[in-house]
Amino acid sequence: MTTAGPADLTQNAVCVLACRDCGTRQTLDPVFCRNCGSTALAWVKIGGNGRIYATTTIHRAPTPAFRPLVPYTLALVDLEGGARIMGHCAPGLAIGNAVHATICDAAGVTLMRFVSAGETR
Numbered sequence: 265m266t267t268a269g270p271a272d273l274t275q276n277a278v279c280v281l282a283c284r285d286c287g288t289r290q291t292l293d294p295v296f297c298r299n300c301g302s303t304a305l306a307w308v309k310i311g312g313n314g315r316i317y318a319t320t321t322i323h324r325a326p327t328p329a330f331r332p333l334v335p336y337t338l339a340l341v342d343l344e345g346g347a348r349i350m351g352h353c354a355p356g357l358a359i360g361n362a363v364h365a366t367i368c369d370a371a372g373v374t375l376m377r378f379v380s381a382g383e384t385r
């Protein structure tokens with residue numbers, strides 16, 4: 265696994281790396297803890313609820329597979345479990361909105377997608 269991603273979203277859970285020495289949650293897939301430098305990292309499930317920290321709209325697809333999706337919105341979300349994670353975002357959501365993680369299939373891959381906290385898809 266190279267990035268944090270959905271673990272079991274039927275249970276509203278997302279996987280992130282947690283430092284066994286200081287507890288700091290890591291997104292992406294670091295070799296060592298960004299807080300204390302420990303290499304004792306382990307995958308843990310945290311809840312998929314959070315608030316949008318930032319959004320951006322993508323107008324230029326990073327690969328040909330994403331061209332049918334543009335424009336689309338990406339969001340950085342502060343999850344209640346202590347991690348900030350990036351995912352696709354339903355249109356119309358803004359900074360500060362309460363959201364939860366879902367998954368969707370697009371561009372031939374499974375993507376994490378954040379929707380308004382009251383929605384299921």
Ligand SMILES: [Zn+2]
Nearest residue numbers: 283286297300
């Ligand atoms: Zn640490």
